[in-house]
Amino acid sequence: xxxxxxQVYASVKSYALKGNLLTKKDLQTLSxxxxxxxxxxxxxxxxxxxxxxxVTKPFxxxxxxxxxxxxxxxxxxxxxxxxxxxxxxxxxxLKFILRNLKIILKGKILGRPQNEIEAxxxxxxxxxxxxxxxxxxxxxxxxxxxxVSVLKAIGIGEEVEKAxxxxxxxxxxxxxxxxxxKSFYENLSKTVMSSGEFTLxxxxxxxxxxxxxxxILRGKFWNLDQNQLQDIIVSxxxxxxxxxxxxxxxxxxxxxxxxxxLRTRYKDLVPPDEDDVIVKFERSFERRIxxxxxxxxxxxxxxxxxxxxxxxxxxEIRNLSSITFGVEQNIPSQTVMDRLIVxxx
Numbered sequence: 001x002x003x004x005x006x007q008v009y010a011s012v013k014s015y016a017l018k019g020n021l022l023t024k025k026d027l028q029t030l031s032x033x034x035x036x037x038x039x040x041x042x043x044x045x046x047x048x049x050x051x052x053x054x055v056t057k058p059f060x061x062x063x064x065x066x067x068x069x070x071x072x073x074x075x076x077x078x079x080x081x082x083x084x085x086x087x088x089x090x091x092x093x094l095k096f097i098l099r100n101l102k103i104i105l106k107g108k109i110l111g112r113p114q115n116e117i118e119a120x121x122x123x124x125x126x127x128x129x130x131x132x133x134x135x136x137x138x139x140x141x142x143x144x145x146x147x148v149s150v151l152k153a154i155g156i157g158e159e160v161e162k163a164x165x166x167x168x169x170x171x172x173x174x175x176x177x178x179x180x181x182k183s184f185y186e187n188l189s190k191t192v193m194s195s196g197e198f199t200l201x202x203x204x205x206x207x208x209x210x211x212x213x214x215x216i217l218r219g220k221f222w223n224l225d226q227n228q229l230q231d232i233i234v235s236x237x238x239x240x241x242x243x244x245x246x247x248x249x250x251x252x253x254x255x256x257x258x259x260x261x262l263r264t265r266y267k268d269l270v271p272p273d274e275d276d277v278i279v280k281f282e283r284s285f286e287r288r289i290x291x292x293x294x295x296x297x298x299x300x301x302x303x304x305x306x307x308x309x310x311x312x313x314x315x316e317i318r319n320l321s322s323i324t325f326g327v328e329q330n331i332p333s334q335t336v337m338d339r340l341i342v343x344x345x
Contacts, residue, residue, distance in 0.1 A: 008081035011301040014309040015105065017075065018297060020047050021316055024342045029324045039327045040064065049296075061328040065321045066122040071124035074315045076310050082307050088200060091184075091191040092310055096125035098180050100135050101151070105160065106173055108144045111261045126217040162231065172222050177217050178232050189236040199304045206292055209266070210235055210243065210285050216248045216257060217278050227239045244296070254278065283341075290341050291314055315341055 026046065033039035036059040043052045044065075051071035052183045055063050073096050079091045100121050107117035107122075117139065126132040134154055141147035144164060151157040163179035166172075185208050192204045210234045219229045230247045235242070242252075244260060251257035254277060269288060271280040296308035319340045326336035 006082065007303050007306075008307045009300045010079065011303070013079065013082050014305040015297065016147075017309050018305075018312065019314060022046060022320075024344065027323060028333070028337060029338060030175050031336045032318070033327050034330055036064070036324070043320075052209060061321070061324040062120065064324045068317050068320050068324075070122055070124040070241040072313050074129060074275055075313055077125075077128045079306055083303070086303075086306070087191050087195065088188075088195050088204070088307060089310070091092070091188045091332055093129065094126075094187065095184060095314075097131065097135060098184055100126070101138055102176055102180050103137070103143060104138050105147055105164075105247070106176055108141070109164070109167065109173065109176075114139075136244055142204070146299070153185050155290075159183050166224075166228065166337060175222070178218070180213055181231055182215070182234060184271065185234045186236060189234055191319075192234070194328075199299070200307060203292060203296065203304050203307060205237075206289055208237065210289060212237070212241075213243055213248065213261070213266075214278075214282055214285070215257060216245065217254055217281065218339055220251075220254050220257060221278060294343060299322055 023201070030039060030042050030213045032334045033042055033216075040052055040055065040059055043049070048068060048071055051067045052064065055067045067208070073093075076089070076093055076096075080086060080093060082265055083089060103120050104117060107120070122136060123132050126135050136148065137150045138147045141150055148157050148164065151160050159179045160176070161183065163176045166175045166179075168313075189208055192200050215232045216229055218230060224232075226249050233245055233249075237245070244264065249258040253259060255274055258277060258281060261267055261270050266285070266288075269281060269284040269286075271277045293311045293315075295310040296302065298303040299305060319342060322339055323336055325331075326333070
């Protein structure tokens with residue numbers, strides 16, 4: 001458990017960081033940039049000045065996103081330090097490493113050139129915690145089989161083998177995301193349960209619910225059988241949630257799986273029609289998580305604010321990445337803004 005004095009300091013720091021988050025108006029201004037040069041100039045007038053100033057010309061959406069994510073990792077590491085090295089905060093930090101491993105393995109499966117894979121990565125997050133070895137070994141592996149063998153050293157090799165096997169069967173590269181995310185959320189669930197920070201159970205629990213429910217829906221879309229669906233969900237949940245997930249898995253259609261939620265606290269997230277139900281449900285659920293994280297800031301000196309700020313920073317980076325891509329591809333500002341998850345003013 002976080003020492004009380006450190007928790008107070010970490011909570012104060014969380015409030016300070018929240019006060020520096022970009023507003024909807026800020027994001028609108030950035031999305032209206034005529035090109036990446038103008039976007040970079042505008043970003044230099046924000047808290048991202050130091051990180052964005054390191055990006056070299058010619059600018060690209062990929063280079064800018066990597067710089068933004070480096071800043072995100074830096075802030076996350078600072079929050080880990082100020083709260084005394086929380087295991088829960090470290091569990092969330094592992095997302096940076098898993099993201100890089102996803103990029104590497106997807107690249108090897110799809111036969112992408114080594115230099116192309118490397119250009120998609122920044123090992124800065126790994127460097128901050130002095131854990132670069134496993135990612136570098138996966139990166140230089142001669143093929144996917146060797147990369148999987150490398151990952152057995154950190155206990156996710158078996159999950160990656162399953163993902164690769166399922167990819168061969170279904171030809172859906174996104175199955176790698178499911179298995180990596182499953183490893184992340186299983187670890188998060190175990191860490192939260194043993195942390196003693198009871199306020200985190202509901203905060204982190206909603207994210208685990210999101211992963212499980214979205215995995216079932218995506219799995220049904222890819223025609224996974226019930227055993228395969230059962231294999232991709234996080235099982236360390238309450239008996240009530242297990243029963244709900246079992247009913248969703250047994251449902252004979254995506255819509256009927258969603259209908260199982262109509263008697264739960266997520267009933268208002270179920271789309272009323274049958275068009276693009278997975279996309280609509282995902283966005284509604286993402287908004288619920290975003291609102292849940294914002295709501296933690298009514299708690300004075302609560303540790304949940306520390307988790308909430310790193311999650312809100314993640315949403316901000318995702319928004320900025322969408323804007324950067326939109327500017328690069330000349331997508332209209334309003335189209336980009338409609339895709340963002342941001343606090344209304």
